[in-house]
Every structure is written in structure tokens, then in C-alpha cells.
Amino acid sequence: MVTKGGPQPTLAYTPIDDIPKIRERLQAGFNSGKLRSIEYRKNQLLQLAYLVQENSKRFEDASRVDLGRPAVETRVSEFN
Numbered sequence: 001m002v003t004k005g006g007p008q009p010t011l012a013y014t015p016i017d018d019i020p021k022i023r024e025r026l027q028a029g030f031n032s033g034k035l036r037s038i039e040y041r042k043n044q045l046l047q048l049a050y051l052v053q054e055n056s057k058r059f060e061d062a063s064r065v066d067l068g069r070p071a072v073e074t075r076v077s078e079f080n
Contacts, residue, residue, distance in 0.1 A: 052079065 014022070052059070056079060060071040063078070 056075070059078065060074045063069040063074040064071065
């Protein structure tokens with residue numbers, strides 16, 4: 001839960017030396033064809049839906065803190 005005055009997340013930059021390795025790994029995944037599979041994409045969307053569902057309170061809290069938006073407005077405009 002996000003609270004005013006509470007601990008703020010720390011921004012962590014990716015070390016420049018790690019970027020080529022990350023790019024190679026992503027390129028290998030793309031080249032494997034795995035990213036083109038309908039099953040894979042459906043699974044990714046399902047995982048995204050779980051993430052949103054399991055963290056809806058956090059999204060509401062962040063919208064309230066960052067945008068001053070009431071929880072009801074966030075639920076209606078962002079989740080429906």
C-alpha cells in the first residue's frame with residue numbers, strides 16, 4: 001500500500017554492461033518463435049490480468065496519492 005510519508009521505492013538503473021546480455025536474451029526469445037505463439041500470448045495476458053486483480057488496491061492507492069483520484073473513479077475508469 002502506498003502511503004504519504006511512507007518509504008518510497010528506490011529507482012535502480014540497469015548497469016550499462018548488462019544491457020547487451022539482456023538484449024541478446026530478448027532477441028533469442030523472439031527468434032525462437034515463442035513470442036509469436038498464441039498460447040504464449042494468451043498466457044501472458046492471463047498473467048497480466050492476475051497482476052491487476054491481485055494489486056488493484058495498490059493501483060487505487062497510487063492513483064489517489066499521485067493523481068488525487070478517488071478509489072471508485074479508479075475502479076470505474078481503469079479496471080472496467
